[in-house]
Amino acid sequence: MRRHPILQMFAIGVVAAAVITALALAIDWFPPAASTAADKIDTLYDVVILCSIPIFVLVMTIAIYSVVKFRARPGHEGDGAPLHGNTQLELLWVAIPFVIVSALAAYALVVLSDIEAKEPDALPVAVTAQQFTWTFGYPQAGGATSTELVLPRGRQAVLRIRTRDVIHSFWVPAMRMKQDAVPGLTTEVRITPTREGTYPLVCAELCGAGHATMRQTVRVVAPERFQAWLRRLGGGATASRGATPGAASAVETASASGRS
Ligand SMILES: [Cu+2]
Structure with missing residues (x-):
């Protein structure tokens, strides 16, 4: 029995996202830490990796999978299915990135003010x-x-x-x-x-x-x-x-x- 293509696509996306995120976290992007700011910045990088790589990989998987799986077959010259806007879907894909980006900006602002804090005997x-x-x-x-x-x-x-x-x-x-x-x-x-x-x-x-x-x-x-x-x-x-x-x-x- 054939698996549903959409489910198959998401399964590939989730596995690819997990593998690539794990790889990205395993890489030492920076030299050994030598200042008080280093650990805070490294943690910020890890959080950004965790938020961005799974989304990027999932989106790329859907795009590549769709191009391969749902391409027009030879001889098929008819129109595609008529599609109209989907307000619920559009609200969702605006709201989710807005929340993610705002949360990251707030976190980065806290880290920035922390690492730029002035000490009196500098x-x-x-x-x-x-x-x-x-x-x-x-x-x-x-x-x-x-x-x-x-x-x-x-x-x-x-x-x-x-x-x-x-x-x-x-x-x-x-x-x-x-x-x-x-x-x-x-x-x-x-x-x-x-x-x-x-x-x-x-x-x-x-x-x-x-x-x-x-x-x-x-x-x-x-x-x-x-x-x-x-x-x-x-x-x-x-x-x-x-x-x-x-x-x-x-x-x-x-x-x-x-x-x-
Ligand atoms: Cu220069």
């Missing part, structure tokens, strides 16, 4: 992007700069990002945080590193011929080692001050008056 770092390099200025070291972003473990850093030329994008995949550098604006991103180690920092916005080479590192160290590093950087700043006297003294004045 460490300020001035990030400067330019074709094709990143520079990191530390107000607490007299405005001295480094080509490596060094951060203490367990303390929130507030990175104020500016660009000297075009749009760039500051991205540390291990910390899951990304923020654009936009000409004329100072953008901000807050990161609380949780694990010591060295992580890639990449530019995530096509910014010119050397874009692919705009990669540096973030090094997360213990708080004591960070303070020692900061002192060394500040000590070495005297030598580099001659190069950019205006910039260095402006930062120094700011950090002297607002030292935390």
Whole structure:
């Protein structure tokens, strides 16, 4: 006895959705987590996978199955069955996506406000992007700069990002945080590193011929080692001050008056 084609179609769709969703959840999409935001963002991704992949697979199964199974047979030249709108069905397929998308937006908003929450003792770092390099200025070291972003473990850093030329994008995949550098604006991103180690920092916005080479590192160290590093950087700043006297003294004045 032949199974009903619609039932067969849904059975294939449900099995395919289950297999592909399980595969998508099993894949490690991101490098090991190195910030407080990482777990929250990974969970958000899993929820989005759970909501979107089954629907996508089910819709594609119905489309492909219908094309194969219900195609016009050779010699069949008659009209199809006359179809009119179905108000109930249309209301349903507008209402269900509306509820799903609204719920996801609300959840994402909660995660966003959570990972962007300000902490009072955040460490300020001035990030400067330019074709094709990143520079990191530390107000607490007299405005001295480094080509490596060094951060203490367990303390929130507030990175104020500016660009000297075009749009760039500051991205540390291990910390899951990304923020654009936009000409004329100072953008901000807050990161609380949780694990010591060295992580890639990449530019995530096509910014010119050397874009692919705009990669540096973030090094997360213990708080004591960070303070020692900061002192060394500040000590070495005297030598580099001659190069950019205006910039260095402006930062120094700011950090002297607002030292935390
Ligand atoms: Cu770039």
